[in-house]
Amino acid sequence: MKMIVSLLLAALASAAAAAEVAHTVRPTELKAKPFTDAATVESLGEASKVDVLARQASWMQVKTDKKNTGWVKLLSLRFDAINGKPSGVNENLNVVFNLAKTGSGGSTATTGVKGISEEQLKNPQPNPAALAQVNEMTVSPSEMEQFTLRGNLKPQKVAYVVEGGRK
Numbered sequence: 001m002k003m004i005v006s007l008l009l010a011a012l013a014s015a016a017a018a019a020e021v022a023h024t025v026r027p028t029e030l031k032a033k034p035f036t037d038a039a040t041v042e043s044l045g046e047a048s049k050v051d052v053l054a055r056q057a058s059w060m061q062v063k064t065d066k067k068n069t070g071w072v073k074l075l076s077l078r079f080d081a082i083n084g085k086p087s088g089v090n091e092n093l094n095v096v097f098n099l100a101k102t103g104s105g106g107s108t109a110t111t112g113v114k115g116i117s118e119e120q121l122k123n124p125q126p127n128p129a130a131l132a133q134v135n136e137m138t139v140s141p142s143e144m145e146q147f148t149l150r151g152n153l154k155p156q157k158v159a160y161v162v163e164g165g166r167k
Helices: 002-017 091-097 118-122 128-136 141-150
Strands: 020-024 028-031 040-044 049-056 059-064 069-073 077-079 100-102 108-110
Touching (some): 028 059
Antiparallel strands (some): 020 049, 059 069
8 A cells, every 4th residue: 555655656756756837828717627707716927937837728737836726728838848848738839730749758649620621631632612711701901990990909020920930
C-alpha cells in the first residue's frame, strides 16, 4: 500500500513539474468548467501568467497566480519558450490548421472532415460552383466598415503570413 501511495505522489509531483507556463493574449475569463456559459472564477487581464495543467478540446485547465484553477480558451494563451524554442500547443497555430501532427512522444491529433470521403481527400477536384457560392458571401469595404461601427470594433493591424515565412 505504501508503495502505491509513493508511486501516486511521484506521478503527481512529476505532472506538476511538467506544467507549461503561458500568458493570456487578451483579457479573458477563467471559467469553472470548459464551457463558455460556465461560472466565471476570475477575470484575467492581458499578459496574466498561468500554469497549464490539462487540455480538453479547445480549452486549457490553468492555475493562476492567485492559486485559482479553472478553464480558458486555447487561443487566449501564448506559451512561453523553453530553451529558446516555442512551446505549447498553439505554436504557430499548428494545432488549429494541421490535420495530423506527430511529435517525438508519438502523440497524434486528428481532425475529422464531415461530408468529404477519403477518396475525395486523396483526389481533390476544383469545384467552381462552391467557389462562386463563397464569392457571393464577400462584402464590400463599406459594408465591412458599417459592421465594425455597429459592433463598436476597433481596427487592428495583422501581418499576413506568406509562403516561406512572415511578410
